[in-house]
Amino acid sequence: xxxxxxxxxxxxxxxxxxxxxxxxxxxxxxxxxxxxxxxxxxxxxxxxxxxxxxxxxxxxxxxxxxxxxxxxxxxxxxxxxxxxxxxxxxxxxxxxxxxxxxxxxxxxxxxxxxxxxxxxxxxxxxxxxxxxxxxxxxxxxxxxxxxxxxxxxxxxxxxxxxxxxxxxxxxxxxxxxxxxxxxxxxxxxxxxxxxxxxxxxxxxxxxxxxxxxxxxxxxxxxxxxxxxxxxxxxxxxxxxxxxxxxxxxxxxxxxxxxxxxxxxxxxxxxxxxxxxxx
Amino acid sequence: xxxxxxxxxxxxxxxxxxxxxxxxxxxxxxxxxxxxxxxxxxxxxxxxxxxxxxxxxxxxxxxxxxxxxxxxxxxxxxxxxxxxxxxxxxxxxxxxxxxxxxxxxxxxxxxxxxxxxxxxxxxxxxxxxxxxxxxxxxxxxxxxxxxxxxxxxxxxxxxxxxxxxxxxxxx
Numbered sequence: 001x002x003x004x005x006x007x008x009x010x011x012x013x014x015x016x017x018x019x020x021x022x023x024x025x026x027x028x029x030x031x032x033x034x035x036x037x038x039x040x041x042x043x044x045x046x047x048x049x050x051x052x053x054x055x056x057x058x059x060x061x062x063x064x065x066x067x068x069x070x071x072x073x074x075x076x077x078x079x080x081x082x083x084x085x086x087x088x089x090x091x092x093x094x095x096x097x098x099x100x101x102x103x104x105x106x107x108x109x110x111x112x113x114x115x116x117x118x119x120x121x122x123x124x125x126x127x128x129x130x131x132x133x134x135x136x137x138x139x140x141x142x143x144x145x146x147x148x149x150x151x152x153x154x155x156x157x158x159x160x161x162x163x164x165x166x167x168x169x170x171x172x173x174x175x176x177x178x179x180x181x182x183x184x185x186x187x188x189x190x191x192x193x194x195x196x197x198x199x200x201x202x203x204x205x206x207x208x209x210x211x212x213x214x215x216x217x218x219x220x221x222x223x224x225x226x227x228x229x230x231x232x233x234x235x236x237x238x239x240x241x242x243x244x245x246x247x248x249x250x251x252x253x254x255x256x257x258x259x260x261x262x263x264x265x266x267x268x269x270x271x272x273x274x275x276x277x278x
Numbered sequence: 279x280x281x282x283x284x285x286x287x288x289x290x291x292x293x294x295x296x297x298x299x300x301x302x303x304x305x306x307x308x309x310x311x312x313x314x315x316x317x318x319x320x321x322x323x324x325x326x327x328x329x330x331x332x333x334x335x336x337x338x339x340x341x342x343x344x345x346x347x348x349x350x351x352x353x354x355x356x357x358x359x360x361x362x363x364x365x366x367x368x369x370x371x372x373x374x375x376x377x378x379x380x381x382x383x384x385x386x387x388x389x390x391x392x393x394x395x396x397x398x399x400x401x402x403x404x405x406x407x408x409x410x411x412x413x414x415x416x417x418x419x420x421x422x423x424x425x426x427x428x429x430x431x432x433x434x435x436x437x438x439x440x441x442x443x444x445x446x447x448x449x
Contacts, residue, residue: 009325009326012327013325013326013327013330013360016326016327016330016331017330017356017357017360020330020331020333020334020352020356021353021356021357023334023352024334024337024349024352024353024356025349025353026349027341027348027349027352028347028348028349028350028353028409029349030348030349031347031348031349032347032348032349032350032412034412034414035347035349035350035409035412037412038409038412038413038414041413
């Protein structure tokens with residue numbers, strides 16, 4: 001009871017104080033020119049700060065939409081970039097041919113990362129796109145900074161992928177524009193370290209060369225930059241093993257692109273045909 | 279009777295403050311006011327709302343009857359009334375209100391009174407000088423004005439506190 005009474009007394013005092021101070025400010029505002037300008041200026045500052053804060057909060061809540069728009073735009077640009085790189089390679093291989101737009105053979109689906117593990121030797125990734133969005137198993141997961149993983153299982157609305165940070169996974173990679181090709185796999189230590197294996201000794205490279213996807217598998221398009229070549233060591237006296245610093249930062253991964261091969265069925269058919277012949 | 283004497287003394291002091299505000303403009307750096315101590319020494323039995331209303335009315339009287347800008351004294355004086363209970367608790371202790379005792383320089387000592395006056399003057403002068411300069415004067419000017427007005431205000435407030443002591447008026 002005493003507590004309630006104290007609260008009531010305090011409330012009445014606070015209201016009286018505010019009313020009297022507002023009345024005093026109103027009189028001050030009317031009677032002094034300098035004070036009028038000062039109060040107006042303080043009011044403007046307060047309003048500007050309030051608007052600025054509310055705008056910051058509004059922008060923060062709009063970031064999700066903006067990110068999705070940027071991811072979609074990024075996907076279109078990546079697609080265009082890969083198509084042009086592919087066309088460039090075709091033109092370079094046959095300089096006499098007439099340049100025609102050709103597809104790189106992959107269909108792109110933008111997706112958002114729902115969950116990604118980074119702390120084990122067999123990391124996985126879950127994406128927010130599934131079979132209803134056209135995702136099929138054995139599709140690649142990429143970003144503009146490299147390979148993220150491979151789709152392993154697909155549900156209606158989600159898909160489960162094996163992360164590149166998984167000791168069971170490797171990607172066919174190439175050193176520089178025309179260099180040797182070998183399997184690139186995670187080094188199992190850091191989130192940005194990888195090892196490019198089985199590079200014949202006669203192939204020379206320089207530390208700092210860019211590592212690209214080779215395009216030799218039906219999982220990933222060619223010419224996606226993966227990382228920078230570092231030091232190398234000779235293994236078994238016959239091949240080089242090159243350490244690679246990946247471009248992809250798995251700690252800040254949010255948006256990815258799922259790449260589905262358009263010719264996967266044809267290639268599978270040919271492979272099965274060959275197996276049946278054997 | 280005590281109330282009547284107290285009210286008369288209060289009014290006479292208010293009149294003196296109005297005269298000081300009108301005729302004793304010694305320097306830009308000095309604003310002489312003992313209004314804060316008058317509000318601070320309002321008898322303890324009156325709650326904060328009454329003290330604030332009294333402060334508002336006193337400030338209005340000084341502003342209206344002197345050459346100043348109307349609202350300045352009111353703006354600075356109401357917070358002193360609002361903080362009066364806090365200052366009393368800080369300086370004289372929390373049990374002061376339970377005993378319904380009035381503040382007395384002769385009983386509680388000059389040091390405590392000086393400390394109370396400094397606190398109430400500081401609140402008053404900080405708001406008054408800030409609102410009076412309205413952002414047009416440099417900080418050093420405001421600080422100098424604050425310092426000089428504080429010293430002069432405290433000295434004159436001690437005299438006023440001696441006059442306005444409720445128990446002395448009641449005798």
